[in-house]
Amino acid sequence: MVMLSYERHCAEIVNQASLLASSLDGSDLGVQVPSCPDWTVNQLVRHVGFAVRWADEMIRSRSPEIPFDRNNAMNVSSYAGEKAATLGPWLVEGAASLSAALEAVSPDEMIAVLAGHPGPRVWSRRMTHELVMHRWDAENALGVPFELDPEVASDTLIEWTAMALPYAFQRWPEQTQPLVGPGHTVHLHATDADVELVIDLTAEKPVVREGHEKAAVALRGPVVELVLAVYRRRPVEGLEVFGDRELLAELLERVRF
Structure with missing residues (x-):
């Protein structure tokens, strides 16, 4: 079976964020997301962007445990009226920072440990697929065709x-x-x-x-x-x-x- 390498996960974090950001251009980000009905598109992007920044902070601080109280990914209800020109670069910037942080540590370093597994390896993969699925959510809401490498x-x-x-x-x-x-x-x-x-x-x-x-x-x-x-x-x-x-x-x- 095809399983992506650690290096590929680091690269895909930036790639998936960039694809999501580009899908926002020219769209009304205030539309509701059918698959995440509590959020508008801009709130969905804030959610995944905050998740990426939370993971970045864990890796950079080499936190041995996961600081769940620092995750602001669910606190997005106050965001409204945002434009792609601001939101897209913000998302990509956070993704690039996380990717660089992951590349700077060993994938098997015991930081941000989840269920006994080394955090860098787990979080590189988790954030890749967090971005994949929420890219689908946003593109589906905006009527943008979704494509994904098999x-x-x-x-x-x-x-x-x-x-x-x-x-x-x-x-x-x-x-x-x-x-x-x-x-x-x-x-x-x-x-x-x-x-x-x-x-x-x-x-x-x-x-x-x-x-x-x-x-x-x-x-x-x-x-x-x-x-x-x-x-x-x-x-x-x-x-x-x-x-x-x-x-x-x-x-x-x-x-x-």
Whole structure:
């Protein structure tokens, strides 16, 4: 399977921010974002820009723990009437600063540690895909065509199984408990990229395996469409579904990130 390198993640943080910034040109940033209905486009950009700056601060300060109280990414309701000429460069500036901070440290340095994993490696990947998904949100709201390199999309899908899936089980155990059961397995199969993942839900904690195997339900389609489906940005209609549709629907309903 294609998994992006640390260096590629650092580069994609800037690339995805630049693509998002360019999509804002000439648009009304005050329109609501259907996939994030509490925010307008400019508030969405502020959200992801603040997230990037929070990660930058963690890496630059070499904080051993994650200072959640310094994350202002959810405090965006007061922002209104902003223009692309101001907001785009602000976003790219923050992304470039984070990328430079990440490049200046070892990817396996134990700073901003998350679930026992080295922060630079985790946050380089997390911020890449934070930007990917919120770029889709903004471009969808503005009617701008969304395009994504299949290699990046493959990594986004893999990261969803590595981050969003266990996070949901840890944070919302009562919500995710109904997903656990004998024979509960879900196969994600990209038709245009070398990505096949099996989510095993037969025990208390989900286990993800690479490769092709029979599962209770399989979801097949282009890798970008699989990413949009697991992130609840599109319905599964139009993709190939084989087997237990109810289990798939429950998984996508209960695993939120």
